[in-house]
Amino acid sequence: AVVKTVAEAPLATGIKNLSGFLGKPYERESVLESAAGSIVPNIVGRVARGLDKTVREVHGPGQAIQSRVPVWSRGLPARIDEFGEEIRREQGVMGSVIDITNRTADPQSKDPVRRELGRLEFAFPRRGRDTGESPSQFEDRQRYEGPFVRRAVERIVQSRGYQDQDTDDERRIGWLRGAIETERERAKKRWEREHGVRSLQEALR
Numbered sequence: 001a002v003v004k005t006v007a008e009a010p011l012a013t014g015i016k017n018l019s020g021f022l023g024k025p026y027e028r029e030s031v032l033e034s035a036a037g038s039i040v041p042n043i044v045g046r047v048a049r050g051l052d053k054t055v056r057e058v059h060g061p062g063q064a065i066q067s068r069v070p071v072w073s074r075g076l077p078a079r080i081d082e083f084g085e086e087i088r089r090e091q092g093v094m095g096s097v098i099d100i101t102n103r104t105a106d107p108q109s110k111d112p113v114r115r116e117l118g119r120l121e122f123a124f125p126r127r128g129r130d131t132g133e134s135p136s137q138f139e140d141r142q143r144y145e146g147p148f149v150r151r152a153v154e155r156i157v158q159s160r161g162y163q164d165q166d167t168d169d170e171r172r173i174g175w176l177r178g179a180i181e182t183e184r185e186r187a188k189k190r191w192e193r194e195h196g197v198r199s200l201q202e203a204l205r
Contacts, residue, residue: 040068048073055079055087059135077139082124082180084146113150116157117176120169125181145187152183 045068056076058067067073078086129138156162156179162172 040065044068049089053089055089077135080139080142082146083150084143113154113157120173122173122176125177127184141191144191145184148183148187149180152179
């Protein structure tokens with residue numbers, strides 16, 4: 001029983017997971033992050049989350065450890081939502097310690113747009129970093145694109161056709177997805193133009 005208990009401890013579990021990921025390259029990052037996170041006790045990680053109300057972006061085992069250490073976690077970039085805003089937690093230190101699920105609360109739950117998306121259980125179309133784009137550049141682009149995406153969503157939600165009681169949710173979701181993808185592409189082109197101009201201006205200095 002003692003042997004079984006030790007084998008199931010967080011650190012032992014992390015090491016055990018490491019031994020099984022070599023044949024699955026697509027799982028390496030998540031397994032490494034999980035194993036690295038196991039090095040820091042859960043209670044310490046919860047205190048870190050309680051002290052730092054900003055949800056952090058984590059890539060790789062080093063950042064997984066950093067995200068679980070109080071104060072040090074603040075050195076990681078903020079996680080940005082689809083509207084270009086930082087994702088924040090509501091609970092403080094004690095709330096983060098007591099609530100072991102550590103659910104990330106939406107700070108704008110009274111926002112009618114977010115509330116409507118929640119009602120639809122809407123899943124935003126996935127997007128990721130472009131080839132050669134660094135995490136910080138991707139974060140900057142997310143912040144830039146987000147307000148444009150939000151305004152596009154607002155226009156759809158407030159439109160007469162969307163508000164029509166005869167419109168079913170499947171159609172509403174389709175309209176939203178189309179508007180988001182279109183606006184993302186437009187905002188990305190604007191971002192690339194502006195970013196290119198800045199890069200040229202910096203090179204000429």
